Amino acid sequence: MATERIKSEITGTVWKILLAEGDAIQVESELMILESMKMEIPVESAVSGRIQSILVAPGDAVDEDQDLAIIEID
Amino acid sequence: MKAAVLREQNKPMEIEEVQISKPGPREVLVRPIAAGVCHSDLHFLDGSYPYMLPTILGHESAGVVEEVGKDVTYVKKGDHVITCLSAFCGHCNKCLTGHLSLCQSPEVSRAPEVESRLSIGGETVHQFLNLSSFAELMLIHEHALVKVREDMPMDRAALIGCSTTTGVGAVFHTAGVEPGSIVAVIGCGGVGLAAINGAAIAGASMVIAVDMVDSKLELAKAVGATHTINARSGNAVGEVLELTKGGCDYTFEAIGLKATAEQAFQMLCSGGTATIIGMIPVGTMVELHGVDFLMEKKIQGSNMGSNRFRIDMPRFVDFYLSGKLHLDQMISKHIKLADVNTALNALKSGEEARHVIMFDQ
Numbered sequence: 446m447a448t449e450r451i452k453s454e455i456t457g458t459v460w461k462i463l464l465a466e467g468d469a470i471q472v473e474s475e476l477m478i479l480e481s482m483k484m485e486i487p488v489e490s491a492v493s494g495r496i497q498s499i500l501v502a503p504g505d506a507v508d509e510d511q512d513l514a515i516i517e518i519d
Numbered sequence: 520m521k522a523a524v525l526r527e528q529n530k531p532m533e534i535e536e537v538q539i540s541k542p543g544p545r546e547v548l549v550r551p552i553a554a555g556v557c558h559s560d561l562h563f564l565d566g567s568y569p570y571m572l573p574t575i576l577g578h579e580s581a582g583v584v585e586e587v588g589k590d591v592t593y594v595k596k597g598d599h600v601i602t603c604l605s606a607f608c609g610h611c612n613k614c615l616t617g618h619l620s621l622c623q624s625p626e627v628s629r630a631p632e633v634e635s636r637l638s639i640g641g642e643t644v645h646q647f648l649n650l651s652s653f654a655e656l657m658l659i660h661e662h663a664l665v666k667v668r669e670d671m672p673m674d675r676a677a678l679i680g681c682s683t684t685t686g687v688g689a690v691f692h693t694a695g696v697e698p699g700s701i702v703a704v705i706g707c708g709g710v711g712l713a714a715i716n717g718a719a720i721a722g723a724s725m726v727i728a729v730d731m732v733d734s735k736l737e738l739a740k741a742v743g744a745t746h747t748i749n750a751r752s753g754n755a756v757g758e759v760l761e762l763t764k765g766g767c768d769y770t771f772e773a774i775g776l777k778a779t780a781e782q783a784f785q786m787l788c789s790g791g792t793a794t795i796i797g798m799i800p801v802g803t804m805v806e807l808h809g810v811d812f813l814m815e816k817k818i819q820g821s822n823m824g825s826n827r828f829r830i831d832m833p834r835f836v837d838f839y840l841s842g843k844l845h846l847d848q849m850i851s852k853h854i855k856l857a858d859v860n861t862a863l864n865a866l867k868s869g870e871e872a873r874h875v876i877m878f879d880q
């Protein structure tokens with residue numbers, strides 16, 4: 446099955462994870478919130494499918510371009 | 520309380536009734552009297568910077584303390600304050616080494632699992648940069664405000680909350696402009712005009728203002744520019760190099776574009792430093808000629824003027840009251856909260872300086 450990796454656009458910290466592994470996800474739906482320089486930045490999915498794995502946990506530091514989750518594409 | 524709520528990018532904000540929580544131990548409830556409209560608000564409205572929605576934009580304000588949390592001793596009800604998005608924790612590595620504006624500690628926000636500061640009918644409204652000042656009340660961390668003199672007019676004080684601190688601070692703190700330096704500032708909005716004014720205060724021998732709007736260049740002269748260049752000519756870099764006979768010691772980009780950030784670097788003399796203040800859209804790359812590094816040209820970012828705002832802002836108030844900081848000229852219009860969409864639209868054309876919302880008292 447084809448998968449898609451969701452990457453961070455920015456360096457920051459994982460603030461809150463809004464969905465769980467196994468959940469269905471739609472294009473543009475929000476998966477988690479990152480905090481960077483006092484901004485609450487949404488991480489959105491570019492594809493529709495099911496969340497295969499979430500690779501980070503709340504409080505984790507993330508770098509620009511780092512993989513945050515893997516989505517199984519519908 | 521009423522606030523301008525942004526529910527969808529690129530859609531007008533609507534004035535809605537919003538619930539605001541009670542101050543936690545280290546929080547302060549502030550009644551804003553004035554709030555400036557900054558181009559950064561527009562970047563989040565148009566999505567060039569993503570943000571959690573719904574939110575309430577606005578991050579440049581001054582007001583009066585309404586209520587304080589039980590552990591707050593720094594301010595009391597009735598104190599006049601300016602807010603700042605550079606809320607500092609006071610004990611991380613950045614804070615303890617004097618770089619308060621780079622503090623990333625999340626503890627100045629409410630933790631995600633507790634009741635949010637702002638909500639509508641139980642739905643979280645995401646606080647913008649720990650402030651959200653397009654609202655009749657603000658609930659903020661005590662480290663997101665500074666007490667100021669009561670003879671400071673609130674509309675001018677609001678500007679100090681972002682544009683002054685950002686522009687003047689970039690000159691004083693980030694770049695450290697010395698007297699006699701040659702300076703160019705690209706973009707003469709609220710932030711660029713503040714950088715021009717700051718360069719004049721710092722004693723720059725030449726302050727070149729670059730913009731595409733003639734009325735902005737006139738304003739630039741009124742706040743300290745010695746020379747102006749209209750970038751519509753398409754050759755701003757060439758004109759700066761000719762005027763300075765070889766380039767600037769310091770340049771400042773105050774727009775947020777790849778092209779003008781690159782121009783800021785190209786306008787430098789050997790050993791010069793370009794400081795990028797403008798918010799360049801997420802994902803955009805900036806290109807430089809590698810050979811220029813042999814001439815020790817430098818490029819750096821600046822966040823909120825590398826401020827220590829509890830020290831800086833009262834000084835900027837004094838600068839205004841003693842006639843050095845020309846905030847009167849930087850306000851082009853006073854508006855009502857309901858007109859905030861018009862003010863944000865006006866920023867797109869670049870024709871006007873700051874619009875300041877005045878709240879009914």
Ligand SMILES: NC(=O)c1ccc[n+]([C@@H]2O[C@H](COP(=O)([O-])OP(=O)(O)OC[C@H]3O[C@@H](n4cnc5c(N)ncnc54)[C@H](O)[C@@H]3O)[C@@H](O)[C@H]2O)c1
Nearest residue numbers: 558559706707708709710730773774775797798822823869
């Ligand atoms: N780094 C920070 O901490 C920080 C803080 C505040 C604002 N900002 C950013 O600073 C930038 C400026 O903010 P502002 O509120 O002063 O904006 P503004 O819209 O008031 O001013 C921008 C000015 O740039 C001019 N301009 C536009 N394109 C130009 C071009 N190609 N060449 C020359 N001039 C041009 C416009 O005519 C206008 O006068 C924005 O990107 C804003 O987000 C950054």
Ligand SMILES: [Zn+2]
Nearest residue numbers: 557559681682
């Ligand atoms: Zn701003």
Ligand SMILES: [Zn+2]
Nearest residue numbers: 608611614622
């Ligand atoms: Zn800190």
